[in-house]
Amino acid sequence: MNPLLRLSAADLADMMSRGELTSEDLTRACLERIDAQNPTLNVFLSVDPEGALEAARAVDARRAAAEHLGPLAGIPIAVKDNFCTTDFATTCGSRMLEGWVPPYDATVVTRLRQAGLIIVGKTNMDEFAMGSSTETSAFGPTRNPWDTDRIPGGSGGGSAAAVASFMTPLAVGSDTGGSIRQPGSVTGTVGVKPTYGGVSRYGLVAMASSLDQPGPVARTAYDAALLHQIIGGYDPMDSASIDAPVGELATAARARSLDGVRVGVVKEFAGEGYEPGVLRRFEEAVDVLRAAGAEVVEVSCPHFTYALPTYYLIQPAELSSNLARFDGMRYGLRVGDDGTRSAEEVMNLTREAGFGREAKRRIIIGTYALSAGYYDAYYGSAQRVRTLIQRDFAAAFETVDVLVSPTTPTVAFKIGERVADPLSMYLADLCTIPSNMAGNASASFPAGLSDDGLPVGFQVMAPPLADERLYIIGGVLERALEARWGGPLLRELEAKA
Amino acid sequence: MTELVDYDELLTRYDPALGLEVHVELNTATKMFCGCPNVFGGDPNTHVCPVCLGLPGSLPVINGKAVESAIRIGLALNCEIAQWCRMARKNYFYPDMTKNFQTSQYDEPIAYDGFVELEVDGETFRVEIERAHMEEDAGKATHVGTSGRIHGADYSLIDYNRAGVPLIEIVTRPILGAGAKAPAVAKAYVAHLRELVKSLGVSDARMEQGSLRCDANISLMPAGSDVLGTRTETKNVNSLRSVERAIRYEMTRQAAILDGGGRVIQETRHFDESTGTTGSGRSKEQAEDYRYFAEPDLMPIAPSAEWVEALRETLPEPPAEHRRRLQGEWGFSDIDFHSIVASGALALVEETVAAGTTPAAARKWWVTELARRANQDGLELDELAITPAQVAAVQGLVDDGQVNDKLARQVIEGVLAGEGEPADVVKSRGLAVVSDEGALSSAVDEVIAANPDVADKIRAGKVAAAGALIGQVMKAMRGQADAGKVRELILAKLT
Numbered sequence: 001m002n003p004l005l006r007l008s009a010a011d012l013a014d015m016m017s018r019g020e021l022t023s024e025d026l027t028r029a030c031l032e033r034i035d036a037q038n039p040t041l042n043v044f045l046s047v048d049p050e051g052a053l054e055a056a057r058a059v060d061a062r063r064a065a066a067e068h069l070g071p072l073a074g075i076p077i078a079v080k081d082n083f084c085t086t087d088f089a090t091t092c093g094s095r096m097l098e099g100w101v102p103p104y105d106a107t108v109v110t111r112l113r114q115a116g117l118i119i120v121g122k123t124n125m126d127e128f129a130m131g132s133s134t135e136t137s138a139f140g141p142t143r144n145p146w147d148t149d150r151i152p153g154g155s156g157g158g159s160a161a162a163v164a165s166f167m168t169p170l171a172v173g174s175d176t177g178g179s180i181r182q183p184g185s186v187t188g189t190v191g192v193k194p195t196y197g198g199v200s201r202y203g204l205v206a207m208a209s210s211l212d213q214p215g216p217v218a219r220t221a222y223d224a225a226l227l228h229q230i231i232g233g234y235d236p237m238d239s240a241s242i243d244a245p246v247g248e249l250a251t252a253a254r255a256r257s258l259d260g261v262r263v264g265v266v267k268e269f270a271g272e273g274y275e276p277g278v279l280r281r282f283e284e285a286v287d288v289l290r291a292a293g294a295e296v297v298e299v300s301c302p303h304f305t306y307a308l309p310t311y312y313l314i315q316p317a318e319l320s321s322n323l324a325r326f327d328g329m330r331y332g333l334r335v336g337d338d339g340t341r342s343a344e345e346v347m348n349l350t351r352e353a354g355f356g357r358e359a360k361r362r363i364i365i366g367t368y369a370l371s372a373g374y375y376d377a378y379y380g381s382a383q384r385v386r387t388l389i390q391r392d393f394a395a396a397f398e399t400v401d402v403l404v405s406p407t408t409p410t411v412a413f414k415i416g417e418r419v420a421d422p423l424s425m426y427l428a429d430l431c432t433i434p435s436n437m438a439g440n441a442s443a444s445f446p447a448g449l450s451d452d453g454l455p456v457g458f459q460v461m462a463p464p465l466a467d468e469r470l471y472i473i474g475g476v477l478e479r480a481l482e483a484r485w486g487g488p489l490l491r492e493l494e495a496k497a
Numbered sequence: 498m499t500e501l502v503d504y505d506e507l508l509t510r511y512d513p514a515l516g517l518e519v520h521v522e523l524n525t526a527t528k529m530f531c532g533c534p535n536v537f538g539g540d541p542n543t544h545v546c547p548v549c550l551g552l553p554g555s556l557p558v559i560n561g562k563a564v565e566s567a568i569r570i571g572l573a574l575n576c577e578i579a580q581w582c583r584m585a586r587k588n589y590f591y592p593d594m595t596k597n598f599q600t601s602q603y604d605e606p607i608a609y610d611g612f613v614e615l616e617v618d619g620e621t622f623r624v625e626i627e628r629a630h631m632e633e634d635a636g637k638a639t640h641v642g643t644s645g646r647i648h649g650a651d652y653s654l655i656d657y658n659r660a661g662v663p664l665i666e667i668v669t670r671p672i673l674g675a676g677a678k679a680p681a682v683a684k685a686y687v688a689h690l691r692e693l694v695k696s697l698g699v700s701d702a703r704m705e706q707g708s709l710r711c712d713a714n715i716s717l718m719p720a721g722s723d724v725l726g727t728r729t730e731t732k733n734v735n736s737l738r739s740v741e742r743a744i745r746y747e748m749t750r751q752a753a754i755l756d757g758g759g760r761v762i763q764e765t766r767h768f769d770e771s772t773g774t775t776g777s778g779r780s781k782e783q784a785e786d787y788r789y790f791a792e793p794d795l796m797p798i799a800p801s802a803e804w805v806e807a808l809r810e811t812l813p814e815p816p817a818e819h820r821r822r823l824q825g826e827w828g829f830s831d832i833d834f835h836s837i838v839a840s841g842a843l844a845l846v847e848e849t850v851a852a853g854t855t856p857a858a859a860r861k862w863w864v865t866e867l868a869r870r871a872n873q874d875g876l877e878l879d880e881l882a883i884t885p886a887q888v889a890a891v892q893g894l895v896d897d898g899q900v901n902d903k904l905a906r907q908v909i910e911g912v913l914a915g916e917g918e919p920a921d922v923v924k925s926r927g928l929a930v931v932s933d934e935g936a937l938s939s940a941v942d943e944v945i946a947a948n949p950d951v952a953d954k955i956r957a958g959k960v961a962a963a964g965a966l967i968g969q970v971m972k973a974m975r976g977q978a979d980a981g982k983v984r985e986l987i988l989a990k991l992t
Binding site: 084090092100102103104106201203204205206208209210236237238239240317318320321325326327331343367370372375379 | 547551552553554555557559586592595596786788789790793796
């Protein structure tokens with residue numbers, strides 16, 4: 001592997017600003033790595049080498065002309081395939097949108113381009129972001145670079161695996177119930193779900209509108225913070241977008257101490273169902289925070305126990321409405337339109353062929369949960385429980401600055417292991433879902449390897465608009481652990497390979 | 498052919514109940530949820546963007562001006578304005594709806610609990626408003642084929658220019674007790690709303706372009722009963738005249754079914770302008786499940802009390818007060834004033850007066866000549882191809898003595914026929930009154946020569962006989978002679 005690829009995005013950007021590296025050379029190195037790794041890992045659904053190199057050369061030219069460039073200008077990046085891009089197909093991992101090239105860019109994509117980042121390709125994902133393993137993609141599963149028999153998490157398994165396998169230093173994902181953090185956890189990368197409304201959803205193909213949140217995927221807290229600052233901030237095109245500054249996140253990621261910081265350990269997220277290796281790494285990480293000056297207390301959030309069932313009513317309900325537009329009439333797949341069938345028959349055939357099992361399952365559940373006779377019993381109740389979860393957070397944040405937990409109860413499971421049992425699959429997002437329900441900020445940072453040599457994630461949750469706290473904790477934890485390990489966690493992966 | 502029942506007779510056995518849903522398209526500069534221009538017409542699919550096309554990933558952002566217009570309509574309808582409300586998703590399939598759900602309001606409308614008072618045949622009717630809510634319009638489907646309906650069409654063309662146009666839907670509570678006047682009350686109500694939204698400046702309210710459309714729910718109950726009967730909903734009635742006709746027709750149709758021991762089927766119906774009848778549409782026997790829920794892509798709407806009060810200040814004078822004031826200013830008798838109101842000419846007369854003519858003259862043209870023309874062509878007065886300013890200009894020509902009333906009618910005819918401004922019509926049709934002494938004098942001489950016996954009578958002192966000669970001269974000059982001058986000349990020559 002080209003040793004350049006081992007470096008963080010921030011270090012690569014520094015080299016470029018000093019004239020020691022061109023974006024074109026770096027992009028070429030990433031493209032070579034993709035060529036070598038993608039056939040095994042199935043990370044990218046589309047790659048545009050010519051377009052990427054052209055964009056890289058354009059940034060190099062701007063730099064040569066002494067133009068002022070942003071901190072990540074020239075850095076290659078991978079984008080999850082549910083963000084609209086005018087130069088790539090946007091499939092959402094579904095046959096329904098195979099080959100569909102949107103006529104517009106998502107706001108996140110526009111901001112990446114304006115900041116001079118090089119979009120090299122679109123990454124694989126669970127179909128329409130439904131799943132925790134990237135196995136429901138219509139284009140085959142992505143494999144975890146730590147163990148190719150295992151899942152890379154989901155739904156943003158592609159974005160996490162791109163970063164973990166050194167194909168790109170950065171990626172963008174979307175997190176509805178944990179789809180950035182859980183893949184981060186099981187691939188040993190940093191995944192951040194910003195405050196709901198902190199990064200624009202405009203152009204992100206919706207799964208569940210009130211929960212979806214785009215965010216950064218990186219190998220270091222500092223890289224994630226730099227990327228977060230680029231894609232974050234007010235967007236008048238998204239009604240949920242918050243009109244407030246993103247904050248000094250990169251500065252926060254360089255904090256040295258946690259003196260005076262109060263950390264709450266969520267009591268409900270431990271015990272049965274949590275692998276011992278996961279709990280051990282979690283406890284060690286908490287000790288690191290304590291050693292850095294943090295005051296650690298146990299906090300109870302009693303309604304977090306109901307987050308999972310609540311989520312699996314609200315999310316399919318919104319999804320069933322959001323996916324109604326995929327009817328084969330205006331874009332994407334159309335099946336059976338041979339002049340003899342009615343529009344309704346064509347729609348049925350298209351949806352039958354275009355949606356996978358999980359999509360169909362959730363559309364049916366959501367339609368049922370919203371239907372007149374069941375609304376109060378299901379969707380209505382779920383919304384009330386959601387309020388209780390928000391109150392748990394609000395009460396906890398009156399006594400602590402952040403909450404922490406394992407990101408996932410287990411390490412990466414084997415491909416195929418949970419496919420036939422959707423309920424066990426849903427458990428992967430047990431700890432990540434409450435943050436989506438409340439709209440607050442949350443992130444996963446690498447916490448080391450479990451006994452079987454697979455990555456474990458450490459989750460930090462902060463109040464809405466307090467995203468900088470994630471980076472303060474993440475940055476301190478990262479430096480302390482890397483000092484202990486003698487380098488980044490991903491070096492272990494390189495050593496294995 | 499459906500059997501019908503005599504209208505007056507059915508009212509001895511049944512009481513009608515009406516429910517009116519009026520959709521008003523707002524004339525905001527941009528659409529409800531995106532920045533596309535909100536204009537009528539244009540080449541198909543030229544005023545569209547990812548948002549109003551409902552493309553994957555696109556998100557709505559609410560138009561603040563539309564919210565403002567909704568609040569002003571609510572206030573003008575004497576409604577309460579919600580302090581906090583939300584948009585909702587109404588999930589259903591419709592071929593020209595881009596997202597396969599409509600963004601609307603459900604249990605949290607922006608305005609509710611209002612009323613309007615209408616005068617119908619000298620009687621005041623109070624119509625209770627249940628709610629006025631915001632929603633978006635759908636695109637426009639044209640079903641190509643012999644039927645013109647979706648069933649049996651060869652193919653359908655869809656124009657999304659109208660998709661996302663802001664709508665306000667105004668819903669009444671059941672209107673009871675109108676009896677035989679039910680169709681007239683409905684017409685007066687729609688006319689009132691049309692006048693109201695126009696005076697607010699929030700809509701063009703052009704029924705023929707669909708920017709104001711009425712769905713009429715009609716049911717009959719046995720006389721004296723207080724249990725509502727099964728209703729039908731006649732959709733998209735697009736003229737005031739049709740509102741009245743459609744309701745009248747539905748009442749007679751339903752009465753015939755009930756008289757025969759049958760059951761009215763709950764369904765939507767379409768009104769056919771050419772036959773004056775309604776036809777069956779979609780059956781609504783099974784209640785539809787729209788799976789409403791709060792639109793998660795839009796933030797709640799919380800108009801501040803200060804804003805609402807500031808908007809209240811912008812309301813124009815209420816129509817009833819406006820009328821009282823005008824009648825006083827114009828000095829019309831009740832009968833004369835009501836003739837203006839009844840013919841739907843009030844706003845037009847007002848504009849004509851504002852263009853510089855007297856109220857009496859404005860009334861004369863609109864209530865007599867133009868009302869006759871409109872009736873003859875099956876149009877509303879404001880659909881005639883003549884503007885208040887043009888009518889004022891015609892009267893100006895009369896006042897200047899350039900034409901007389903009879904010639905003025907021809908001028909109006911010319912304007913309606915698209916021959917240009919009144920002055921142009923006078924010129925091109927050669928309608929100007931002749932008062933030139935020389936021309937008149939020779940015409941008078943000719944008539945005197947042709948009628949020696951009449952001339953002798955006048956010479957003998959029978960001045961009244963001059964009338965016959967004046968008529969002859971006018972005829973010879975195709976009505977364009979100045980009658981006073983002609984009389985003077987005849988008398989001068991013969992006495």
